[in-house]
Amino acid sequence: xxxxxxxxxxxxxxxxxxxxxxxxxxxxxxxxxxxxxxxxxxxxxxxxxxxxxxxxxxxxxxxxxxxxxxxxxxxxxxxxxxxxxxxxxxxxxxxxxxxxxxxxxxxxxxxxxxxxxxxxxxxxxxxxxxxxxxxxxxxxxxxxxxxxxxxxxxxxxxxxxxxxxxxxxxxxxxxxxxxxxxxxxxxxxxxxxxxxxxxxxxxxxxxxxxxxxxxxxxxxxxxxxxxxxxxxxxxxxxxxxxxxxxxxxxxxxxxxxxxxxxxxxxxxxxxxxxxxxxxxxxxxxxxxxxxxxxxxxxxxxxxxxxxxxxxxxxxxxxxxxxxxxxxxxxxxxxxxxxxxxxxxxxxxxxxxxxxxxxxxxxxxxxxxxxxxxxxxxxxxxxxxxxxxxxxxxxxxxxxxxxxxxxxxxxxxxxx
Amino acid sequence: xxxxxxxxxxxxxxxxxxxxxxxxxxxxxxxxxxxxxxxxxxxxxxxxxxxxxxxxxxxxxxxxxxxxxxxxxxxxxxxxxxxxxxxxxxxxxxxxxxxxxxxxxxxxxxxxxxxxxxxxxxxxxxxxxxxxxxxxxxxxxxxxxxxxxxxxxxxxxxxxxxxxxxxxxxxxxxxxxxxxxxxxxxxxxxxxxxxxxxxxxxxxxxxxxxxxxxxxxxxxxxxxxxxxxxxxxxxxxxxxxxxxxxxxxxxxxxxxxxxxxxxxxxxxxxxxxxxxxxxxxxxxxxxxxxxxxxxxxxxxxxxxxxxxxxxx
Numbered sequence: 001x002x003x004x005x006x007x008x009x010x011x012x013x014x015x016x017x018x019x020x021x022x023x024x025x026x027x028x029x030x031x032x033x034x035x036x037x038x039x040x041x042x043x044x045x046x047x048x049x050x051x052x053x054x055x056x057x058x059x060x061x062x063x064x065x066x067x068x069x070x071x072x073x074x075x076x077x078x079x080x081x082x083x084x085x086x087x088x089x090x091x092x093x094x095x096x097x098x099x100x101x102x103x104x105x106x107x108x109x110x111x112x113x114x115x116x117x118x119x120x121x122x123x124x125x126x127x128x129x130x131x132x133x134x135x136x137x138x139x140x141x142x143x144x145x146x147x148x149x150x151x152x153x154x155x156x157x158x159x160x161x162x163x164x165x166x167x168x169x170x171x172x173x174x175x176x177x178x179x180x181x182x183x184x185x186x187x188x189x190x191x192x193x194x195x196x197x198x199x200x201x202x203x204x205x206x207x208x209x210x211x212x213x214x215x216x217x218x219x220x221x222x223x224x225x226x227x228x229x230x231x232x233x234x235x236x237x238x239x240x241x242x243x244x245x246x247x248x249x250x251x252x253x254x255x256x257x258x259x260x261x262x263x264x265x266x267x268x269x270x271x272x273x274x275x276x277x278x279x280x281x282x283x284x285x286x287x288x289x290x291x292x293x294x295x296x297x298x299x300x301x302x303x304x305x306x307x308x309x310x311x312x313x314x315x316x317x318x319x320x321x322x323x324x325x326x327x328x329x330x331x332x333x334x335x336x337x338x339x340x341x342x343x344x345x346x347x348x349x350x351x352x353x354x355x356x357x358x359x360x361x362x363x364x365x366x367x368x369x370x371x372x373x374x375x376x377x378x379x380x381x382x383x384x385x386x387x388x389x390x391x392x393x394x395x396x397x398x399x400x401x402x403x404x405x406x407x408x409x410x411x412x413x414x415x
Numbered sequence: 416x417x418x419x420x421x422x423x424x425x426x427x428x429x430x431x432x433x434x435x436x437x438x439x440x441x442x443x444x445x446x447x448x449x450x451x452x453x454x455x456x457x458x459x460x461x462x463x464x465x466x467x468x469x470x471x472x473x474x475x476x477x478x479x480x481x482x483x484x485x486x487x488x489x490x491x492x493x494x495x496x497x498x499x500x501x502x503x504x505x506x507x508x509x510x511x512x513x514x515x516x517x518x519x520x521x522x523x524x525x526x527x528x529x530x531x532x533x534x535x536x537x538x539x540x541x542x543x544x545x546x547x548x549x550x551x552x553x554x555x556x557x558x559x560x561x562x563x564x565x566x567x568x569x570x571x572x573x574x575x576x577x578x579x580x581x582x583x584x585x586x587x588x589x590x591x592x593x594x595x596x597x598x599x600x601x602x603x604x605x606x607x608x609x610x611x612x613x614x615x616x617x618x619x620x621x622x623x624x625x626x627x628x629x630x631x632x633x634x635x636x637x638x639x640x641x642x643x644x645x646x647x648x649x650x651x652x653x654x655x656x657x658x659x660x661x662x663x664x665x666x667x668x669x670x671x672x673x674x675x676x677x678x679x680x681x682x683x684x685x686x687x688x689x690x691x692x693x694x695x696x697x698x699x700x701x702x703x704x705x706x707x708x709x710x711x712x713x714x715x716x717x718x719x720x721x722x723x724x725x726x727x
Binding site: 036037038039041042045080180208209210211214217219220221222223224226227240244251252253254 | 664
């Protein structure tokens, strides 16, 4: 029932976007599968806005091969089982392009489902476009021809992060806190290994795993971090798990540096401002609002007008959708089996004017990676977050060449 | 340590606000009210809505009263009607009600967490110890729940209505014979229990997260408290609530794994093999499961619960 409600909304929004002249001919259906209820719902809901915005843009430019794109949304409640059910529903509704980001558990189920579906239904292949699940396995030992990933995976991000930490001798004691599932495990493993290699003098004073999206009060964890004497925290937490961690940190007045993957999500910036941790909470992303490139600023401005002031969190969604449209138009086909071949190795100039590409070997996207810190608005910063008066300021850029980690993927190409 | 204790006691007291009503209802009517945590959620949402319009302090009083009235109405026109068909339909009724409430909440307030803030008056840190601050709102939560506990204790043991309730707990037919309106007592207790749950919701809403899944998260733990403490036993529920609150908080602080234990007794730490993951799971990670383990154990070794007199 909730799913149908969500779809109805999306269809209504689409109809409104097209000025109520939605064409009756066949459309290219893109199925968005992500949590739209429960603790992680704000993340999923904002993701829908990103995709709807991209689809409106692509349709305004004439769509793909003369067809318009249409967004279908499905709530997977962050569960692998529900993901498979949702994916089947989407395929039954005519979607052949599936996209899912949140939760590597759900993403693993999706990859498995898509592989099996395509084996059993030749001629009706579907493709899975991954915009956020960053378990390195998906482009290594579990890699699939039908899976493409636009976010830098966990090891790439940790590579970038530890390179940055290497140049900061003030860091002596690090506390790791991560979600207890494949992604969190990947973060802690990479952090342990890479810190040991790059900064053997750093002491890891805590290595915590907590249940995913279940904790409403992080106070006991904060007390533990405090007791450990850590000066920095590394966390891959996302969604409510990062917002509530920072909130509890603010309540307890904990003063440490936070190195995060996803502090920019819903509720994060508000909590950071409350802690007063100016220039001390870092995030590592593929882009931020305050990168001073004309196109980027204009894009951010326009999107914020349409989304009640919330920022463009996912530059990767833009990369994903623009490259998808490119591949479809270049292949002159909206059939996944045909355009997937174009998508492999596709080169693309992103909104910051930088070269990026989809590596054909493992279907992992490569781009410059940015480290930024949340700080009160100053200088040439143009956008704040959550109306807090604080925004992301660029701290360091890791060029694409330095993010190039090897893969163990042996891609099996379908006949 | 002090903070962990405070947090544990606070969580325990919140549980008790819910469990006290549930255990009274359970032992009086023989109905395990599956919808009890839903009234807690309603309390949080009503609290949020009323505090938007009239401020937090009005909400603190009005929301529990409203939820209490709804609870009484549910008993009067729902449970009492279903009661004729026996306990199983009653159980199923509350089970269904929990889902209905969740759907209704989603329809009215949406599926996203609502922005329920700590009132400005209490938005500061109460004290600082070893460089860690403790929010005033949490102290306030603690005080409110302790105060309610004391009032409840006095009402049940010292007042006339308390005596009737206690009598109705064990001998409902006898109390009815003596001329008391037992169905009315049931209705009041049900409404009052829901009101208590709603108070917990109003004060927990801003500190935790007010979202449609909050009833689901707390529901199972409540049954553990009630069964563990013993049916109809308020002191039992009190001890069980605090115990579970403290265990859950302190478990997080312990980084000890099975592998460490083996290492300590000289067997050595197994680091490879099919079960290598199992040895590295720390107490902190299994913390959330501990209450359920306690439930299983107490049912095996002491089916009446800690302080109960009847079998579950």
